[in-house]
């Protein structure tokens with residue numbers, strides 16, 4: 001079964017934490033994939049700013065995508081300024097149509113970060129409107145509404161995340177670490193300062209830095225998803241494999257868009 005899967009999110013690291021492992025697995029099956037990063041990344045640093053930082057972050061985003069095997073595009077929207085506007089929603093509709101998306105993955109509209117929240121709302125609404133021929137009418141409408149999947153989050157209100165799909169990412173965890181480390185200025189700049197260990201991290205060599213980021217940020221994140229959704233993993237993989245899964249990703253299926261059949265789901269997630 002061939003399909004095109006598009007991940008739309010606000011920031012570079014959302015592509016690592018928001019389904020990078022599953023996208024890597026799809027790439028290995030030769031599915032067509034794309035990462036669309038709405039914000040340009042020009043705020044999240046204590047040491048750099050402006051156009052210079054934005055261009056660096058764009059390069060890091062491309063590198064991250066290359067490691068996962070997915071081409072990336074970054075939009076010219078300032079960090080902290082992703083807003084729900086008609087203009088941006090129309091741009092999302094164009095993006096979904098031009099890519100011919102069968103599957104759109106994005107953030108739930110309840111995220112704590114406003115960029116992520118609005119990116120999710122925009123992508124989700126654009127998904128429902130992708131088939132309307134007389135809206136954004138110069139870009140041909142899709143024939144079929146895409147399947148809309150939300151990436152995992154731990155936001156409890158107003159509705160907690162529901163893991164309709166779980167995926168073991170044990171086999172691609174090293175690739176996820178490499179993709180995360182590609183966002184060098186975020187990992188060893190922002191995250192290090194945020195975790196109060198910038199000097200310590202700066203003094204490390206490359207492999208020590210990678211190991212620090214993997215053990216403090218990446219492994220715990222994907223381990224937590226596996227542990228929180230252990231029952232779903234057991235249901236999917238059986239007790240032996242389900243209990244053995246160390247790192248996982250999870251997705252919720254939006255009921256606002258096309259609902260996949262069980263058969264379709266099994267073909268989209270054959271891993």
Ligand SMILES: [Zn+2]
Nearest residue numbers: 010011014116
């Ligand atoms: Zn984000």
